[in-house]
Amino acid sequence: xxxxxxxxxxxxxxxxxxxxxxxxxxxxxxxRAILRMGVPVSPRNIFPSNxxxxxxxxxxxxxxxxxxxxxxxxxxxxxxxxxxxxxxxKEIEPGGYLFYDSTKPMxxxxxxxxxxxxxxxxxxITNATYTDARQRQLFKNIIYVGALSILxxxxxxxxxxxxxxxxxxxxxxxxxxxxxxxxxxxxxxxxIEPGTVKLKVKRANxxxxxxxxxxxxxxxxxxxxxxxxxCAWYPITPSSSLAEAFQSHCKRLRHDKESGKAxxxxxxxxxxxASIGIVIGAGWNGSRxxxxxSGPGISLMTEFIGLASFAEVPAVLVNVQRGGPSTxxxxxxxxxxxxxxAYASNGxxxxxxxxxxxxxxxxxxxxxxxxxxxxxxxxxxVMTDLDIGMNHRLCEPFVWDEKRVYDRGKVITADDLDxxxxxxxxxxxxxxxxxxxxxxxxxxxxxxxxxxxxxKDEFARYSEEGAVYVRNMERLQKKFHTAARIAxxxxxxxxxxxxxxxxxxxxxxxxxxxxxxxxxxxxGNHVNALxxxxxxxxxxxxxxxxxxxxxxxxxxxxxxxxxSMIMNDFTLDARKLVPVLHYDGTPITARFIATDIxxxxxxxxxxPFEKAAS
Amino acid sequence: MTYIAKPKLHHPSLVKNKxxxxxxxxxxxxxxxxxxxxxxxxxxxIIQACYELxxxxxxxxxxxxIGCSSKAPTYFVGASHGFNTVHGRMxxxxxxxxxxxxxxxxxxxxxxxxxxxxxxxxxxxIMRRGVNMTYIVMNNGVYGLTKGQFSATADKGSIxxxxxxxxxxxxxxxxxxxxxxxxFVGRSFSGDKHQLVPLIKAAMAHKGAAFLDVVSPxxxxxxxxxxTKSYDYVREHNEALNRIDFIEGREEITTQYAPGTxxxxxxxxxxxxxxxxxxxxxxxxxxxAAMKRVQEGLQAGEVVxxxxxxxxxxxxxxxxLNTVEAPLxxxxxxxxxxxxxxxxxxxxxxx
Numbered sequence: 001x002x003x004x005x006x007x008x009x010x011x012x013x014x015x016x017x018x019x020x021x022x023x024x025x026x027x028x029x030x031x032r033a034i035l036r037m038g039v040p041v042s043p044r045n046i047f048p049s050n051x052x053x054x055x056x057x058x059x060x061x062x063x064x065x066x067x068x069x070x071x072x073x074x075x076x077x078x079x080x081x082x083x084x085x086x087x088x089x090k091e092i093e094p095g096g097y098l099f100y101d102s103t104k105p106m107x108x109x110x111x112x113x114x115x116x117x118x119x120x121x122x123x124x125i126t127n128a129t130y131t132d133a134r135q136r137q138l139f140k141n142i143i144y145v146g147a148l149s150i151l152x153x154x155x156x157x158x159x160x161x162x163x164x165x166x167x168x169x170x171x172x173x174x175x176x177x178x179x180x181x182x183x184x185x186x187x188x189x190x191x192i193e194p195g196t197v198k199l200k201v202k203r204a205n206x207x208x209x210x211x212x213x214x215x216x217x218x219x220x221x222x223x224x225x226x227x228x229x230x231c232a233w234y235p236i237t238p239s240s241s242l243a244e245a246f247q248s249h250c251k252r253l254r255h256d257k258e259s260g261k262a263x264x265x266x267x268x269x270x271x272x273x274a275s276i277g278i279v280i281g282a283g284w285n286g287s288r289x290x291x292x293x294s295g296p297g298i299s300l301m302t303e304f305i306g307l308a309s310f311a312e313v314p315a316v317l318v319n320v321q322r323g324g325p326s327t328x329x330x331x332x333x334x335x336x337x338x339x340x341x342a343y344a345s346n347g348x349x350x351x352x353x354x355x356x357x358x359x360x361x362x363x364x365x366x367x368x369x370x371x372x373x374x375x376x377x378x379x380x381x382v383m384t385d386l387d388i389g390m391n392h393r394l395c396e397p398f399v400w401d402e403k404r405v406y407d408r409g410k411v412i413t414a415d416d417l418d419x420x421x422x423x424x425x426x427x428x429x430x431x432x433x434x435x436x437x438x439x440x441x442x443x444x445x446x447x448x449x450x451x452x453x454x455x456k457d458e459f460a461r462y463s464e465e466g467a468v469y470v471r472n473m474e475r476l477q478k479k480f481h482t483a484a485r486i487a488x489x490x491x492x493x494x495x496x497x498x499x500x501x502x503x504x505x506x507x508x509x510x511x512x513x514x515x516x517x518x519x520x521x522x523x524g525n526h527v528n529a530l531x532x533x534x535x536x537x538x539x540x541x542x543x544x545x546x547x548x549x550x551x552x553x554x555x556x557x558x559x560x561x562x563x564s565m566i567m568n569d570f571t572l573d574a575r576k577l578v579p580v581l582h583y584d585g586t587p588i589t590a591r592f593i594a595t596d597i598x599x600x601x602x603x604x605x606x607x608p609f610e611k612a613a614s
Numbered sequence: 615m616t617y618i619a620k621p622k623l624h625h626p627s628l629v630k631n632k633x634x635x636x637x638x639x640x641x642x643x644x645x646x647x648x649x650x651x652x653x654x655x656x657x658x659x660i661i662q663a664c665y666e667l668x669x670x671x672x673x674x675x676x677x678x679x680i681g682c683s684s685k686a687p688t689y690f691v692g693a694s695h696g697f698n699t700v701h702g703r704m705x706x707x708x709x710x711x712x713x714x715x716x717x718x719x720x721x722x723x724x725x726x727x728x729x730x731x732x733x734x735x736x737x738x739x740i741m742r743r744g745v746n747m748t749y750i751v752m753n754n755g756v757y758g759l760t761k762g763q764f765s766a767t768a769d770k771g772s773i774x775x776x777x778x779x780x781x782x783x784x785x786x787x788x789x790x791x792x793x794x795x796x797x798f799v800g801r802s803f804s805g806d807k808h809q810l811v812p813l814i815k816a817a818m819a820h821k822g823a824a825f826l827d828v829v830s831p832x833x834x835x836x837x838x839x840x841x842t843k844s845y846d847y848v849r850e851h852n853e854a855l856n857r858i859d860f861i862e863g864r865e866e867i868t869t870q871y872a873p874g875t876x877x878x879x880x881x882x883x884x885x886x887x888x889x890x891x892x893x894x895x896x897x898x899x900x901x902x903a904a905m906k907r908v909q910e911g912l913q914a915g916e917v918v919x920x921x922x923x924x925x926x927x928x929x930x931x932x933x934x935l936n937t938v939e940a941p942l943x944x945x946x947x948x949x950x951x952x953x954x955x956x957x958x959x960x961x962x963x964x965x
Contacts, residue, residue: 211964221960227950229942230713232706253952261938263945265713265931270739274706277699277736281710284697285675285718286943289710307700397961400954405947439943440675440695440711441718448672450688452698 002114003095006198009039009064011075013148013199016088018081020052026141027058028392029162030148034062035212035394036158038204042068042511044391044587049237049330055084064206068358068394069512072589075199078144080122085110097197099148101140118196120147125183139180146184151197156185211359211397215388216292218359219318220245221398222366223290224253227406228316230289232267232278234297237330238386239320242292243268272297276304276315283314284451286439288370288406290316295324295337298344305379306345307453310476312426312435314373314380314409317341318366321385323585332585333386335507336557341381342535342565348473352380352483353535357510358388360395361533365488374409376483377437385556387508387587410436417446425449425460426472433479480536487534490541493517499526501601502548503580504541506532506562508587509554515590516597523594525601527552535565542570545577550604552597554580556588632668640664640671642692646685652804652830652845653683653752657690659807660721660750663814664691667862675711675718679704679733682759682832683725683752691721702733705740705749709931712745715941716932719818720747726767727757730785734766737787741794741823746930748817749796749825751787752804754832755843762835773840788922789908791825792901797928798824799904800921803848804831808857809919815860816921819885822928829917842915853916855896855907861886882927889921898924 005011013030017023024045031043042061048054061071076097079088092098094114100106102119111117126140149156160178167174220242223231233243247266254263269275275291282289293301298319308315323329324336342353352372354365362384369380410430412423417438423446426435435458438447449460455472457463505513510531520527530544545551545566553563560579567574580596582588628636640661645654664674671693678684680701687696699707708722729737729751740749755768767787768780791799798820802810810828817824829848831837837844842851862885879887879899889898897903904923911918938945
């Protein structure tokens with residue numbers, strides 16, 4: 001007998017399925033049931049760019065300690081896809097478990113000797129009970145959830161409650177699902193020796209009042225709360241579900257009670273160029289507007305982004321990043337659009353980026369981005385990614401201050417104009433680089449101006465005079481410095497012991513980083529950490545770097561894009577910033593970060609500065 | 615055209631319209647286009663139309679792309695906001711602007727390069743969405759600002775100033791607009807103010823996607839023999855199907871005309887279009903007939919002008935989206951934010 005991995009509330013189960021077989025909802029049910037037992041879970045979809053037929057995986061990390069990053073490694077594989085059998089079996093940790101459909105006998109060579117095999121004749125059970133092909137397919141998934149609930153000690157009452165919520169008012173569906181669940185449970189009880197699987201779920205109290213939500217859904221809700229009235233978008237993975245979620249939130253929350261009419265407008269445009277054009281038109285005309293897209297969409301929008309920046313029109317873009325370049329890896333995650341967003345468009349352009357770490361910050365930052373775009377009169381990017389956007393993530397509940405009023409920035413009204421207030425569209429009145437604007441249609445004789453992508457003077461008059469141009473560019477630079485002050489500030493986590501080493505990270509790396517810091521600390525590797533939440537960088541970023549001899553910059557891209565931006569902005573020895581890069585399209589893991597940093601630390605601790613950095 | 619700015623002081627004898635403005639109040643900055651440019655005549659026609667329609671100047675929003683035509687919005691209705699966007703993408707910006715504030719009057723000004731070459735996609739899509747606007751293409755078949763290259767509306771076989779014949783098929787924006795679902799489509803000639811001004815007025819009163827293709831000769835690069843967009847060529851080949859009188863108000867027209875010489879169409883806003891027929895029987899409300907007649911004209915080398923197609927009861931984008939009557943840009947925090955109580959419920963549903 002192989003050894004048997006033993007763990008309570010700390011293991012990884014991976015489901016290998018066929019896309020389009022209805023497995024997604026069964027797998028999510030599995031994860032939610034554990035969550036309802038008070039044990040945190042962190043599930044991830046690993047799916048192909050395909051609708052039906054290709055392999056798809058769902059990985060559930062059960063983690064009492066709330067380590068919500070991807071762990072890496074698989075303790076139990078639920079192998080439901082013959083296509084990927086060999087690689088799925090290979091992935092299991094020694095002593096781990098293989099759960100499979102044993103209806104058809106498999107040759108011994110299909111298995112491994114160092115893992116534990118649990119066969120359940122799922123097809124046989126299903127076929128004996130159901131005649132309809134679709135029912136057979138769907139209930140087979142519920143049957144394996146039933147069997148797993150016996151093996152892992154998942155409380156069936158929690159699963160039944162979840163059925164009750166899902167099929168409220170559809171008693172027939174509820175009953176048939178409970179029946180399928182029990183089929184799996186009964187078979188496992190009768191045929192599998194108790195204690196075969198030593199991975200167990202034990203009721204705990206570690207979920208608290210946290211919510212379980214996808215980042216795209218959260219960002220969409222942030223757009224509703226942040227007062228977006230116009231959304232224009234073009235379907236692109238992994239961002240499509242964001243605009244769709246905005247639509248469904250608006251249907252519930254944004255219709256006038258009396259007339260039933262919509263207090264929003266959503267246009268699925270003909271392409272990304274039109275999407276951002278619509279956003280800019282609406283922003284120019286005083287509506288809060290946003291688009292959601294991914295890397296290739298940003299490439300297309302680039303010209304318009306330059307216009308919005310130079311003509312100073314508010315716009316919000318949520319970029320749910322995926323693997324690049326070009327079409328790249330549409331269904332894999334990366335943080336590789338930093339440079340293309342930060343410096344999008346020709347000429348000297350720089351844009352404001354926000355880096356949410358989870359769905360909670362997707363909500364907060366999307367709402368904040370709408371305020372920031374109005375205040376700064378410029379495009380603001382919310383840089384999320386597939387890992388946050390398309391996976392359910394446990395996070396703090398959404399909070400909204402009842403007293404919060406949208407900050408529309410510097411807008412001159414008809415009354416201001418009548419009172420004789422000077423209006424120069426590009427005039428820096430307050431010394432922060434941010435001028436005042438009027439909305440079209442404000443006043444019959446005052447306050448109109450021409451918006452253009454060409455150079456202009458303080459009063460929006462076309463000018464190609466060198467001095468006028470330079471003044472305008474300097475003011476835009478000043479505005480950018482203002483952005484660094486009012487955008488979300490970085491958050492610092494200090495090691496309990498003084499250290500010369502620091503680490504900078506951002507966005508979806510956050511949960512893996514938190515776990516990696518624990519591992520490093522346990523191993524005596526003391527590191528201070530700074531989570532960057534916006535570009536332009538706050539002064540605290542430079543201060544943090546100066547405080548340490550070496551700063552690791554952890555990113556999910558090949559080129560160390562954040563590191564490049566930091567070097568671009570601050571005067572410092574580039575060798576101080578040590579890249580830690582993970583970019584194979586899978587979410588970064590704590591194991592990777594901790595191992596890589598520990599390895600590099602060991603070098604730095606014994607090797608003089610010059611050599612280690614070379 | 616005029617290089618000397620006229621004094622801004624208004625002569626007391628200037629006649630004010632019902633809104634209290636003189637014709638001069640609808641002017642813009644002095645044009646920097648070439649003397650004799652057809653575009654300036656179109657600007658003048660827009661000024662005349664706005665004046666006659668008693669529009670409040672600041673209630674107009676002018677949007678354009680890039681090119682000579684797209685500079686034109688500077689030269690009319692100076693008291694309104696304008697937006698010179700990027701090349702070929704004005705339609706999307708105008709769509710967004712219209713969504714933000716449905717109460718303004720949207721005037722999109724573009725050229726043949728801007729709309730038929732680089733911007734053909736956005737041109738088609740704004741028509742099919744039914745954005746409430748007047749979209750004018752100042753069509754000269756040539757790139758003026760970059761000095762004389764053919765645009766996509768240059769007729770096949772027409773000769774450039776450098777003597778090169780255009781071998782590409784031309785794109786007829788009128789046909790395309792009708793096909794894409796524009797609900798008001800006309801063509802005119804910059805040199806025919808009597809036809810053009812009422813067409814612009816009718817288009818502005820139209821509560822849907824209105825498109826006007828205005829042939830506008832480029833005196834610098836496309837006004838020579840061999841060009842099919844020159845003043846001489848268009849004058850010779852102009853096949854006007856009708857002339858319209860635009861009549862505001864809801865009263866029925868009672869003046870009697872000989873049978874077969876006049877058609878009246880009432881638009882949704884109550885205004886009347888009185889079409890004086892110039893040639894054959896032509897019913898502009900018949901979409902299929904309109905497409906047929908336009909194609910016949912193209913075949914015969916005619917520049918078919920007039921009101922070519924109108925749907926008197928159009929539905930616009932706001933109708934399709936069922937948006938509230940108040941402009942979206944006037945909605946404030948209490949109108950838009952569901953508040954913390956609703957958020958608590960959402961949180962509860964996510965546990």
